[in-house]
Amino acid sequence: MAILEVQNLTHTYGGNTPFINDAVSNVSFTVEQGEIIGIIGHTGSGKSTLVQHLNGLLKPTDGKIFIEQKNIWDNPKEIRLVRSAVGLVFQYPEYQLFEETVYDDIAFGPKNMGLEGEELDTRVREICKIIGVRDEYLTKSPFDLSGGEKRRVAIAGVMAMNPKIIVFDEPTAGLDPRGREDIIGIIEQYRKATGATVIIISHSMEDMAQITDKLLVLSRGELVMFDKTENVFKNGEKLREIGLNVPIVTRVFNKLKELGVDVPQDVFTVERAVEVLKNLKEGDSNA
C-alpha cells in the first residue's frame, strides 16, 4: 500500500515578482510502506524544497500530496497533524536544540502532540533505547554534548514523535567518518524497531548505496530517475550528465572492466566489493 503519493508537485518561489523560479516542477512519485528512499541531486536541484512539502511546511503551488491516501491540504487547519505523521530532520538539526536538559528536548515534539505523564516518559525512554542515548545523558544540558552527540539527540527529538515517515535532509553533513557511520546506524536501528518509511537526502553516494532501496534523482527541480538503487547506479552515464556520480567503488570496478579485467558492474558497496574480489582471487588460484 502506498504510504506517500506525490502528484504533479510544482513549487514556484517569488510568485508575483520578476524573479519567478520553479524550485520543483511537475514531480510525481509513490513510496510504499517501509521503503528507504534516497533523494540525490545537485545543489539547488530542489531536494530541500521537495521534502518541505511532505510535512506541509511549504504549500504546493500546484499538485497534490497524499499520505495514506489522504490529501494533506484537505483541511489546512489540521496541517499540524501531518507534521507528526511525517517527521522532518533538517540539515544541522543540532542548531534547533534549546531545552535545559536532553530529556526535555527530546520530549518537546511528543509534548506538542499532546502526550503527557507516563506515556510521554515511555516514549522518550523508548527512543533513547533504540538509538542508544544513555540514561546519564538525559539530565545533561544539550549544549554540553559534542557535535555528533548533539545531532543524535536532535534526531531523537524528531523520532520521538513516532512518525510514519521520517525524512532526513543531509543527516551526515559535516561529520567525520565515524559520526557518519553512527548516524546511518541510528537510522537503520530506528527503521528496524518501528518499520517506519525513511526518506534521505544525501550527497554521499556511498551512504545511499549502503542503505537505500530506491533512489529519486532530481535535476533543476525535475525528476530525472526514480528506480531501484542498483538500477540508478548502473546508469552512471546519466548521473554524470547532471553532475552526479556513482559510488567510488563502482568507479573503481568500471575502470577495472575498461582495463580488461572481467569484473561484475553491479558493485556499489565496499562489502560487496570485498566479496567479489575474494571470489575473483579464489577463482584465480583455482585456475
Place this chain on the structure above:
Amino acid sequence: MLKDITFGQYFETRSPIHKADPRVKMVLLILAVVFIFLSQNILSLTLSFLFVMGVALASKVPLKMYFKNLKAILPIIILTTVINMFYGSKESAVLLSLWKLTITYDGLYRAFFMSLRIVLLIVVSSSLTYTTTPNDLTDAIESLLSPLKFIGLKNAVHTLALMMTIALRFIPTLVEEAQKIMNAQKARGADLESGNLKERIKALIPILIPLLISSVRRAYELAEAMECRCYNGGEGKTRMKQLKVSAVDFYLCGFTAVFCTGIILFNIFF
C-alpha cells in the same frame, strides 16, 4: 513572511541623487530639516514644499514609495492635526464650538501648517534613505564623526561605524537563520500561530534560544576571522570604495543654498 523584512529602504534608480556623496546628502538633509521648521509663513512653506517635491522627483523613486512611508506615520499626522486645531488664538473667528472645545480659523490654519511640515520632513528624510545604501550611510557617519579623533575618540568612531556595518550585514543572515529554526521547530509540532498572548510568547522560546546561541557563535567566528586577517582597529585602514565629492554634490549644495536663502528672505520680508 520573514523573508519580506527589509532593512533600510534603499531603492535603486539611476538618479543624480543616488550618485551624490552620502556625507553631503546627510549634511544637506539636516540643513533642510532645520529650514523646513523655520518656515513661518505661507510663502516660505510653499517654498519648502517646492524644494521637497524637487528632491523627491529628482530621486526618480516612485512617489508611491514616499506615500507608503507617510501612511506609516498617518496616526501621528492625524493626532498633530487634531490637537493643533483646538489651539488657535482666541481672537480668531470661531468656526465650530463643541462643549468646551472650540475650533477657530486660526487653529485650522495652524493644524494645516503643522501637518504639512511633518509630511515634508518625512518625505525629505525618506529621500535620503531611498537613495543611499545602509553601508554608504554608515561610511558617511564615520567620515562625518571623524573630527572626534582630535579629542581622543578616534577608535570609538571607527568601532561605532564597524558595529553598524556588521549589524547591517548580519540582518539577512539572521533572518534566514530564524526562518530555518522556525521551520525546524514547526516540524517538531511547535504551534506558532494560535493561542493567547502568553502562549504565543512562550512559543517563541524554542526559536529565540537557538537564534541567540547561533548569533554568539557567529560573533566568535567573525572575530576570529577578522583577527586572522590582522584586523587591529581603524589605524591605517584604507577603503576600497572612497567617498568622493563630485559635480552632483555642488549642484545639490547650490540648490539647497537657494532654498535656505529663500526661507530667510521670506521670513524677514513677509
